Amino acid sequence: MAFLFLALYSQLGISFNQPSNKNKPNAHKSNRNNQSISKANDTRYFKRWNARTCVAVESLLQTNRKVINQLGEAIHKVEDNQGLGEKEKRVRANTFRIFVRELRESEQTFYSSLNSLRRSLRGGYQSIEGFKLASKRRLESLRKAALREEQEYNAILQAERYMDAVEKVEKYENQTDPTDSDDSGAMGKIMDDVVQGLIVAADRLEAELHEDIFEQTKKLKGARIQAVIKVDADALDNSKHQKGSQEDGAEDRGLSILIDSKSNQYVLSKPKDATIPHEDHHLIQDIVFIILMAFLCGWFCSLLTLPAMFGFILCGMILGPSGENALKNLVQIETLGEFGVLYILFVVGMEFSPDRVKRIWKTAVFGTAAELLGLVSGGLILGAIFGIKPNQTFFVAASLSISSTPLIVKFFQNTPPSGRCPEKDYESHLLGVLVMQDVMLGLLIAILPALAGKTATADGGAMGTVMVCLKLIGSLVGLVLLCFILSRYVVGHFFRLIQNLNSNEMLCIAALALAYSMLLITDALNVSMELGCFMAGVMISAQGHHMAEKITELIEPLRDFFACIFFTCMGLHLFPTFIMYEWTILLTVTFAVVFSKFLIGVTVMTCLLPRTYNIHWIVGAGLAQISEFAFVLGCRGQEMGLISREMYLIMLTITMLSFLIAPFIWRVAIWKFGQDVILKPTSTVPAV
Numbered sequence: 001m002a003f004l005f006l007a008l009y010s011q012l013g014i015s016f017n018q019p020s021n022k023n024k025p026n027a028h029k030s031n032r033n034n035q036s037i038s039k040a041n042d043t044r045y046f047k048r049w050n051a052r053t054c055v056a057v058e059s060l061l062q063t064n065r066k067v068i069n070q071l072g073e074a075i076h077k078v079e080d081n082q083g084l085g086e087k088e089k090r091v092r093a094n095t096f097r098i099f100v101r102e103l104r105e106s107e108q109t110f111y112s113s114l115n116s117l118r119r120s121l122r123g124g125y126q127s128i129e130g131f132k133l134a135s136k137r138r139l140e141s142l143r144k145a146a147l148r149e150e151q152e153y154n155a156i157l158q159a160e161r162y163m164d165a166v167e168k169v170e171k172y173e174n175q176t177d178p179t180d181s182d183d184s185g186a187m188g189k190i191m192d193d194v195v196q197g198l199i200v201a202a203d204r205l206e207a208e209l210h211e212d213i214f215e216q217t218k219k220l221k222g223a224r225i226q227a228v229i230k231v232d233a234d235a236l237d238n239s240k241h242q243k244g245s246q247e248d249g250a251e252d253r254g255l256s257i258l259i260d261s262k263s264n265q266y267v268l269s270k271p272k273d274a275t276i277p278h279e280d281h282h283l284i285q286d287i288v289f290i291i292l293m294a295f296l297c298g299w300f301c302s303l304l305t306l307p308a309m310f311g312f313i314l315c316g317m318i319l320g321p322s323g324e325n326a327l328k329n330l331v332q333i334e335t336l337g338e339f340g341v342l343y344i345l346f347v348v349g350m351e352f353s354p355d356r357v358k359r360i361w362k363t364a365v366f367g368t369a370a371e372l373l374g375l376v377s378g379g380l381i382l383g384a385i386f387g388i389k390p391n392q393t394f395f396v397a398a399s400l401s402i403s404s405t406p407l408i409v410k411f412f413q414n415t416p417p418s419g420r421c422p423e424k425d426y427e428s429h430l431l432g433v434l435v436m437q438d439v440m441l442g443l444l445i446a447i448l449p450a451l452a453g454k455t456a457t458a459d460g461g462a463m464g465t466v467m468v469c470l471k472l473i474g475s476l477v478g479l480v481l482l483c484f485i486l487s488r489y490v491v492g493h494f495f496r497l498i499q500n501l502n503s504n505e506m507l508c509i510a511a512l513a514l515a516y517s518m519l520l521i522t523d524a525l526n527v528s529m530e531l532g533c534f535m536a537g538v539m540i541s542a543q544g545h546h547m548a549e550k551i552t553e554l555i556e557p558l559r560d561f562f563a564c565i566f567f568t569c570m571g572l573h574l575f576p577t578f579i580m581y582e583w584t585i586l587l588t589v590t591f592a593v594v595f596s597k598f599l600i601g602v603t604v605m606t607c608l609l610p611r612t613y614n615i616h617w618i619v620g621a622g623l624a625q626i627s628e629f630a631f632v633l634g635c636r637g638q639e640m641g642l643i644s645r646e647m648y649l650i651m652l653t654i655t656m657l658s659f660l661i662a663p664f665i666w667r668v669a670i671w672k673f674g675q676d677v678i679l680k681p682t683s684t685v686p687a688v
Contacts, residue, residue: 057110061107064103064106064107067103068100068103068104071096071099071100071103072100074096075093075096075097078092078093078096079093091158094155095155095156098152098155098156101148101152102152105145105148109145112141116134116137116138119134228258228259228260228266229258229259229260230256230257230258230259231256231257231259232256232257256268265328267280267282267329267332268280280329280332282328282329283328283329283332283333285328286326286327286328286329286332286333287333287336287565289319289326289327290315290319290327290333290564290565290568291564293315293318293319294311294312294315294564294568296311296315297310297311297312297314297315297318298311298312298315298564299311301314306663307410307411307414307663309407309410309567309663310660310663312564312567312568312570312571313567313568313570313571313574313656313659313660314571315568315571316567316568316569316570316571316572316573316574317571317572317574317576318571319568319572320571320572320573320574321572321575322574322575322576322577327572330572333565333568333569333572334569334572336562336565337562337565337566337568337569338566339562339565339566340406340559340562340563340564340565340566340567341405341406341530341566341628342515342519342529342530342533342562343533343555343558343559343562343563344405344406344409344559344563345405345435345438345530345531345533345534345537346515346533346534346536346537346555346559347409347537347552347555347556347559348405348409348431348435348534348537349533349534349535349536349537349538349539349540349541350537350538350540350541350548350551350552350555351537351541351548351552352428352431352534352537352538352541353541353542354538354541354542356425356428357432357538359425359428360428360429360432361432362608363429363432363433363605363608363609364429364432364433364435364436365436366608367429367432367433367436367604367605367608368433368436368437368440370600370604370607371401371433371597371600371601371604371623372398372401372440374600374603374604375397375398375400375401375596375597375600376393376394376397376398376401378397378596379393379394379396379397380393380394380397391451391452391642392642392643392647394451395444395448395451395633395637395642395643396643396647396651398440398444399444399629399630399633399634399637399651400593400597400626400630400651400654400655401437401597402437402438402440402441402626402627402629402630403433403434403437403597403622403623403624403625403626403627404434404625404626404627404628404659404662405431405434405435405437405438405530405627406563406566406567406628407625407659407662408430408431408434408622409431410563411622411662411663411666412427415666415670415674425615426615426618426619426622429605429609429615429619430618430619430622430623433619433623434623435530435531435534437627438528438530438531438534438629439476439527439528439531441528441627441629441633443468443469443472444633445633445636447468447469448633448636448637448640448642449640450468451637451642452637452640452641452642471526472526472527475525475526475527476527478525479521479522479525479527479531479532479535482521483518483535483538483539486539487538487539487542487543491514491539491540491542491543492542492543494510495507495510495540495543495547498510499547504554507550507551507554508551508554508555511540511551511554511555512555514536514539514540515532515533515536515537517536518532518533518535518536518539519532519533519536520532522535566628570628570656570659571656573631573652573656574653574656575649575653578649578653579653579657586650586653586654586657587657589650589654590653590654590657590658590661591661593626593654593658594624594625594626594658594661594662594665595624597623597624597625597626598620598621598623598624598665599620601619601620601621601622601623601624602616602617602619602620603620605619605620614673615673617669617672617673618669618670618673618674620669621665621666621668621669622666622669624658624662624665625658625659625661625662625665626654626655626658626659627655628655630651630655631648631651631652631655634647634648634651634652635648
């Protein structure tokens with residue numbers, strides 16, 4: 001940085017005379033000796049405050065003002081210099097302005113330190129609140145100062161790169177041989193014009209891609225400056241500094257990790273230079289580890305005649321924070337896992353025909369409402385006995401009333417299908433209730449601020465909650481009408497055009513585009529995104545069995561892959577040590593919740609379903625588990641202060657334990673009541 005300033009000063013013929021070195025013959029020694037002398041003088045002059053220190057401070061302040069005035073004159077000289085280009089003028093003037101800001105901020109920091117000392121001495125010594133406030137002010141000042149220094153340092157690096165580029169161009173022009181022939185000179189001129197055109201095009205591209213996100217986000221409401229630690233990604237693996245560590249100012253490929261004071265880790269999401277490809281090799285490594293471990297654990301569970309889903313959950317326990325802690329990008333992995341839920345519901349929707357939807361809508365709506373009412377009523381009674389607030393009890397009971405759709409779909413894959421007779425079709429009724437519970441999830445998220453006593457919904461009281469419910473109902477009605485119109489007039493013609501291309505690739509992409517379009521629509525309506533994918537599958541199913549079967553065959557590999565990641569993510573949130581500490585209480589609560597859901601589900605379905613083939617027992621067994629979205633709701637409730645950290649951990653644990661208990665309840669129900677319901681393979685008897 002000093003070399004950059006000296007180079008600019010020498011070109012403009014500017015020199016700065018320091019009063020303290022005016023009469024000293026040895027004032028122009030080497031830079032290294034000057035730095036050592038300066039450090040020694042700083043230590044000697046400012047180690048303690050005396051009369052000599054005051055004289056030194058006054059001399060520094062006078063020199064500072066004189067240098068600022070001379071820099072102002074230098075800026076005017078640069079701007080008036082007709083021999084410089086506009087860009088070069090701007091770069092040199094900005095460089096001088098950076099130096100001016102640095103000098104002024106250094107002086108301001110000196111005065112701020114004195115004022116901070118004065119405030120500290122005036123504060124009360126018996127109260128820690130004053131020292132806390134002073135420390136907070138100093139911390140905020142340091143953050144702002146660090147931010148300014150970072151911006152000035154980046155500006156200096158940019159100016160330095162520009163000067164290096166100018167120096168290279170001048171060096172290239174000086175190397176041109178004037179004795180070349182006319183032909184070679186003409187060719188060289190053409191090449192120079194081409195190179196200059198490429199330089200201009202590259203500068204224009206860089207200007208178009210440049211986004212000053214830092215300055216924009218700094219002005220946003222709620223934005224705050226925090227201290228972070230930037231480390232190389234491999235340093236976390238080796239837990240020691242790598243040889244040949246990156247120096248300041250070296251080129252950064254964006255593969256580092258930022259760690260804030262709360263131990264949150266951040267990775268690069270969008271690089272500044274979009275022309276250079278970036279990849280997160282840790283994410284690739286995490287996916288490779290998950291697939292390998294999921295295969296081994298799933299194979300092991302299959303040998304024990306257990307569902308492969310158990311192996312995927314075990315994989316998450318082994319690789320997650322409670323095990324080897326081998327996964328680095330947990331947020332990205334869980335985001336990919338959400339695609340498993342979307343694909344599962346998309347395929348389920350393609351197995352639903354409009355006739356099945358008409359047949360089971362009463363069971364879905366009234367069954368979901370009755371089960372929610374039963375669990376919430378029981379929860380409020382227990383909450384009143386133990387002195388728990390009604391809003392907390394309602395939130396916990398409603399969160400635990402939702403059952404997992406992906407888990408039940410996995411059960412269906414390992415169970416022979418039921419008959420298509422309405423009296424035997426337990427699959428449609430069970431999936432209808434589960435999809436309606438996913439809709440109820442959106443309602444719970446919408447009224448969560450009201451339960452926590454925050455935001456405008458809470459200020460409106462009961463009326464605000466009613467308005468939220470009415471808005472959600474209106475969104476559902478609008479969604480159904482939109483799906484009906486699209487299915488009848490748009491989707492069929494669109495897929496027939498795609499099918500005429502005879503390309504499975506385009507057919508698969510078209511189906512995914514429809515699912516994601518419905519996902520965006522339901523998200524804009526503040527309805528569950530999973531419902532959008534389900535409705536997209538239903539619209540495809542309405543176009544005919546052949547179309548739905550072909551698209552299902554194309555989507556199933558994607559569904560299985562992302563479902564594996566989804567169930568692995570479930571295992572990431574299972575902590576065996578926490579279970580072992582309080583295993584009696586947690587197991588008791590888990591069995592109580594699962595049994596209550598089973599009992600309420602059987603009772604409700606007995607009133608809504610025919611009793612000819614006892615399918616209400618199977619549907620009740622399918623509902624006797626807790627959805628993975630329970631800990632999503634629990635996390636949001638904890639962030640809003642609705643529930644405590646201990647309650648969140650309890651909800652998390654009983655959710656995962658219910659995942660482990662549910663397969664055994666399902667198998668018992670199928671074994672006991674499914675003999676007359678499931679389709680048995682037909683055996684051909686040879687004719688005599």
